[in-house]
Amino acid sequence: MRGSDSAHADRLRVDGVLVQHLRESGLTGLLWDQFHRQLLGRGLTIVTRLVRSGAVFARCGRHGRYLHQQVIPLDEAEELASDAVFEGFVIFCERGLLGKEWSVERGQPLDEYFVNACVLAFPNVYRRWQTRMNSWRDVDLLDSFASLEQVVAEGTPEDAVVEQQAADAAFAALSEDNRRLLLLHDEGYSHAEIAELTRLTPRAVEGRIRRARLIARQHSDEER
Incomplete structure (x- = not known):
């Protein structure tokens, strides 16, 4: 002692x-x-x-x-x-x-x-x-995640469908919070504006968006 x-x-x-x-x-x-x-x-x-x-x-x-x-x-x-x-x-x-x-x-x-x-x-x-x-529980979220990877602009319609299906699956795999952050970001809101809307710090918003995109991208690759 x-x-x-x-x-x-x-x-x-x-x-x-x-x-x-x-x-x-x-x-x-x-x-x-x-x-x-x-x-x-x-x-x-x-x-x-x-x-x-x-x-x-x-x-x-x-x-x-x-x-x-x-x-x-x-x-x-x-x-x-x-x-x-x-x-x-x-x-x-x-x-x-x-x-x-x-x-x-x-x-x-x-x-x-x-x-x-x-x-x-x-x-x-x-x-x-x-x-x-x-x-956010009652917020209607979009069913697509076109901003994850730009949907194939050139190629066959079948390619575009496959790409969109992969994006949709990746978007669905995210939590509602992360989906909402990505939607706000893709609608043109800055990190500071998103932070104010979601009551986070801009640093936390930036980190969550980065991780959400990584998760979604990895899931999209697995779905293809």
């Missing part, structure tokens, strides 16, 4: 020196760049695991933020975790570092404080996701 207590104390001392330097630098410089990249990477790994396992709901409850747990598809879990980490990082910087809420005296290691900030951010991220799921 003493060894464990000593290691914990050493960890807090190191964190204290680091935080003092980061505050004095105004969260800028090479050390800050290295620190925040590593922190985001570790945080995303941990929070993704919490979301996929459902443990994040219990963690939220311990902070007095009770949520109605809903099954989250695995492909959505990473996006929810990513958004929670992004928003948690803002809380971490504004409250913990610049706001000086974090201190050695409170006895919580810096990375644990960051994960807790992500957990605190999760309820808003999760509620926005639920709102999107509910609001």
